[in-house]
Amino acid sequence: EVQLVESGGGLVQPGGSLRLSCAASGFTFSTYAMSWVRQAPGKGLEWVSSISPSGESTYYPDSVKGRFTISRDNSKNTLYLQMDSLRAEDTAVYYCAPRRSGPNPFDYWGQGTLVTVSS
Amino acid sequence: EIVMTQSPATLSVSPGERATLSCRASQSVSSNLAWYQQKPGQAPRLLIYGASTRATGIPARFSGSGSGTEFTLTIGSLQSEDFAVYYCQQYNNWPLTFGGGTKVEIK
DSSP states (O other): OOEEEEEOOEEEOTTOOEEEEEEEESSOGGGEEEEEEEEOTTSOEEEEEEEOTTSOOEEOOTTTTTTEEEEEETTTTEEEEEEOSOOGGGOEEEEEEEEESSSOOOOOOOOOEEEEEOO | OOOEEEEOSEEEEOTTSOEEEEEEESSOOTTOEEEEEEOTTSOOEEEEETTTEEOTTOOTTEEEEEETTEEEEEESSOOGGGOSEEEEEEOSSSSOEEOOOEEEEEO
């Protein structure tokens, strides 16, 4: 059974930093691209970043480019998201989601971790 | 960036009736289109990928169609557990983008 457990969310002040983690099990982590998707309270889904199976390639939308860094540790089956220079509009539930390599959807989703950016 | 537009924003349907949801892409995404279902307080769940292929364990009453820029999700006979928000998503181009969602509510 696929399990994705996000952690590291919480309350942070504007301009602050936070590091999210996603512990994965139930599938061969090192063969899947991984992504973060977020959902602001009462809003829709927004893709935040993706990383290739090896970690060699990373992708970001303009809204977080230069502020967020995605990484992974295949030896620990864990995905990370380092979030710096946080803004109020980054407030959201952050989900991690695996994708098979190539153009593919998000097969599974974790339960998410809430990040609140507020003073 | 490819903009995904879903309509209607809200769909009121009686149990047992058919529901038809639309998703339009601002440029062609081929068949690289997925549909997700999200219930309150839960993570999204993959329903359809490749525009028309049901994901594992998804009931046959869910069907997807379309290619290029116009896509449809049809729920054949709505069950109580199907009342939720549905999102389409294109994975043909970076950045990956989602539609704004269609809420299917009980009439």
